[in-house]
Amino acid sequence: MRALALALWGAVLLGSTLSGRLDLLLNGVFHPLVGLSGVALLVLAGLVLKADRDLAIGPGRRPSTPRSAQLAIGLSIAIALLVLAIPPNPSFSDLAANRPAELGEEAELSFVLPPAQRTLTDWVRLLRSQPDPSLYAGDPVRISGFVWPQDNDQPQLARLLVRCCLADATPVGLPVRWPAGQKPRADQWLAVQGTMAMEEHNGQTRSVVIAEQIRPIPRPRRPLEP
Amino acid sequence: MERLATAWAIFQGLLIEALPFLLIGVGIASLARWLAPGGAWLRKLPRDPLLGPLTGAALGFALPACECGNVPVARRLLAGGAPLGTALGFLFAAPVLNPIVLASTWAAFPNQPWLLAARPAGALLLALLLASVLRLLPETALLDPVLLEERRLSQPLAAVGLLERRTGLVGAVSPPPLPAKPTRPPLQEVLQHGSREFLDLAALLVLGCIIAAAVQTLLPRSWLLAVGEAPTLSVLSLMLLAVVVSVCSSVDAFLALGFAAQVTPGALLAFLVLGPVVDLKLLGLFRVLLQPRAIAITAAAATVAVLVLGQWVNLVLL
Numbered sequence: 001m002r003a004l005a006l007a008l009w010g011a012v013l014l015g016s017t018l019s020g021r022l023d024l025l026l027n028g029v030f031h032p033l034v035g036l037s038g039v040a041l042l043v044l045a046g047l048v049l050k051a052d053r054d055l056a057i058g059p060g061r062r063p064s065t066p067r068s069a070q071l072a073i074g075l076s077i078a079i080a081l082l083v084l085a086i087p088p089n090p091s092f093s094d095l096a097a098n099r100p101a102e103l104g105e106e107a108e109l110s111f112v113l114p115p116a117q118r119t120l121t122d123w124v125r126l127l128r129s130q131p132d133p134s135l136y137a138g139d140p141v142r143i144s145g146f147v148w149p150q151d152n153d154q155p156q157l158a159r160l161l162v163r164c165c166l167a168d169a170t171p172v173g174l175p176v177r178w179p180a181g182q183k184p185r186a187d188q189w190l191a192v193q194g195t196m197a198m199e200e201h202n203g204q205t206r207s208v209v210i211a212e213q214i215r216p217i218p219r220p221r222r223p224l225e226p
Numbered sequence: 227m228e229r230l231a232t233a234w235a236i237f238q239g240l241l242i243e244a245l246p247f248l249l250i251g252v253g254i255a256s257l258a259r260w261l262a263p264g265g266a267w268l269r270k271l272p273r274d275p276l277l278g279p280l281t282g283a284a285l286g287f288a289l290p291a292c293e294c295g296n297v298p299v300a301r302r303l304l305a306g307g308a309p310l311g312t313a314l315g316f317l318f319a320a321p322v323l324n325p326i327v328l329a330s331t332w333a334a335f336p337n338q339p340w341l342l343a344a345r346p347a348g349a350l351l352l353a354l355l356l357a358s359v360l361r362l363l364p365e366t367a368l369l370d371p372v373l374l375e376e377r378r379l380s381q382p383l384a385a386v387g388l389l390e391r392r393t394g395l396v397g398a399v400s401p402p403p404l405p406a407k408p409t410r411p412p413l414q415e416v417l418q419h420g421s422r423e424f425l426d427l428a429a430l431l432v433l434g435c436i437i438a439a440a441v442q443t444l445l446p447r448s449w450l451l452a453v454g455e456a457p458t459l460s461v462l463s464l465m466l467l468a469v470v471v472s473v474c475s476s477v478d479a480f481l482a483l484g485f486a487a488q489v490t491p492g493a494l495l496a497f498l499v500l501g502p503v504v505d506l507k508l509l510g511l512f513r514v515l516l517q518p519r520a521i522a523i524t525a526a527a528a529t530v531a532v533l534v535l536g537q538w539v540n541l542v543l544l
Binding site for chain 1: 242417438442
């Protein structure tokens with residue numbers, strides 16, 4: 001049973017790496033570590049299985065497994081099977097709602113792309129490092145992201161930044177002025193084309209995307225930004 | 227239903243991120259056990275009240291293991307006759323002051339470099355404090371009787387009090403001859419032990435990840451903010467969480483990550499410093515080393531010290 005539990009954990013780690021599941025869960029730098037650990041666990045499972053067999057055919061009694069260890073093995077097997085069977089399918093707006101939107105020092109920009117090539121994250125970083133809306137008014141915008149509802153405002157278009165794993169996902173969002181009568185659904189992934197403009201919000205001038213073309217898109221294969 | 231799906235995804239993220247670090251931690255602890263520290267050099271370690279614990283803490287870099295792998299190694303040090311302060315310094319500081327734990331802390335909090343310095347510093351201070359407090363007790367009141375007997379065998383007769391001696395001048399039975407070098411366990415035994423340990427700890431990790439994912443997604447945000455933003459309450463609640471969750475120090479940073487956004491920095495540090503020294507799982511493990519009274523003193527002193535540390539950090543950083 002111990003070998004089975006180890007093999008299942010190995011399968012979880014290796015399978016998640018090969019199937020691309022990790023793209024939805026972890027920052028890319030950890031993917032090789034997870035894959036290698038999966039291989040190591042599978043090898044370990046093989047060694048434990050071999051040792052158990054040697055013990056079974058050898059002389060002497062097999063040592064009994066304490067009850068707490070049996071429980072631990074059972075829990076491992078059950079959870080590993082569940083993880084293998086039920087892939088993650090988080091609500092991005094739920095994740096964003098539970099987190100404060102703050103960018104760390106990496107918000108500093110080393111270079112700036114032309115407006116039409118900037119991703120949503122590039123735009124947010126640029127607006128935080130040089131928050132003067134008049135600099136960007138009239139710039140073309142082509143971005144994609146998920147719809148992030150706001151409490152007292154129109155829904156924003158957002159992305160999640162992940163430094164380690166989904167537990168530290170930090171939302172970055174851009175205010176969007178949606179076409180009249182169109183209220184996008186939370187969590188929906190959209191590609192938006194439009195122009196940057198200025199608007200008054202709570203007594204302050206801010207940059208806002210005037211959406212001109214909106215196209216629903218499937219969730220990208222790598223939805224998290226580093 | 228959507229909330230549950232999000233909690234499930236966070237659970238998977240935490241678990242899959244932490245399992246490799248757990249594997250490395252257990253692997254190194256097994257290696258340390260196989261290398262079997264022992265021999266005369268243990269008795270030559272410094273006995274100074276300050277230098278002793280510092281040396282023990284530094285041993286964490288040589289024998290990096292999380293707290294569960296650490297207890298058997300600390301027992302080995304004590305049984306081999308290492309000075310008390312050194313062994314206690316190792317026991318309390320090495321679970322944090324080791325490369326694996328520092329790497330996982332960095333992996334979880336690359337944007338908070340202060341934590342990478344404050345965690346080992348806090349752990350070192352706590353270890354010095356606990357070693358100093360516990361040294362006030364005589365070894366007979368501090369160490370588990372079985373361990374104490376093994377320790378006496380490795381100590382020169384002059385180091386043992388007259389009334390404690392069972393052999394030599396006062397005792398009746400002569401001690402069994404000691405092996406010249408501690409025997410190295412066969413690799414297969416180390417493999418079996420390591421795999422058992424990995425699965426035991428993986429079960430604790432699963433429970434910890436369930437709690438972290440549930441707290442982050444299922445509890446109302448207003449509750450979290452009410453507790454997390456209050457300086458003292460946040461420190462106390464994360465200390466309680468560290469004690470209950472009982473997760474290994476090589477992966478606890480990932481669980482802390484689940485709460486990092488909602489709690490004060492002092493609470494975060496308190497979680498990361500207290501967990502490796504006091505938690506429900508350790509209270510059981512410590513029984514092979516210490517007497518119940520010494521464990522109670524350790525838990526009480528660590529709790530007070532970590533609460534003060536957390537409060538002080540909040541005072542400086544908030």
